[in-house]
Amino acid sequence: MERTILPRQPHPLRSYLRVGRLLYWALLLFIAESYLYGAELYNALRYQGVWAVLFWTLCFLFSFVHIFLVLMDGWSRYQNYKRAKDQLFLHGFRPRIARMYMGSKCQRMAVETAAEELGLKAEIKAYYHKHGVRWYHYVPYFMIAEPLFLFKKHFWSRTFLEKNYTPKYNYRNMPQIHWV
Secondary structure, eight states: OOEEEOOOOOOHHHHHHHHTHHHHHHHHHHHHHHHHHHHHHHHHHHHSOHHHHHHHHHHHHHHHHHHHHHHHHHHHHHHHHHHHHHHHHHHOSOHHHHHHTOSSHHHHHHHHHHHHHTTOHHHHHHHHHHTTOOTTOOSOHHHHHOTTGGGOHHHHHHHTOOOOOOOSSOGGGSOSEEEO
16 A cells, blocks of 8 residues: 545535535526426416416426425435545545446545545546546436336435435544555
């Protein structure tokens, strides 16, 4: 094992926002959609018929529910980030670790953020590139492989209900050297 310098660690809030940056842009869009659909629903309730009210209610509910789904997904990806950071710190880059988080763009962003904070981002990116993962692969691979994913318990627990993970180390307070 070679000794490397641990880069300066960012504040946990910054890591949280970086891990879910795509999700939080989507969150802003769903908030804006909810506002617009809510305004249309209000107008439909006042001036239009049942079909317009039903249509705008469905649109509003779709975007409003997604606000909470995005928040839960972001929290779950942060749990992935904390776990991946501990795994990478303890073991260095290992293909098995990278493979565990290869399934979706958000999971890859979580492990890439953890790897970047430990100085291992190049290895993770090279591994994903070698295995055909590209920057534009946004749709999770399991959605393509299993079209009925919405009816799987594993999908719901892994995507929105990831258990809280307490990191084993306080990276901001440790010496700036570790073994890789």
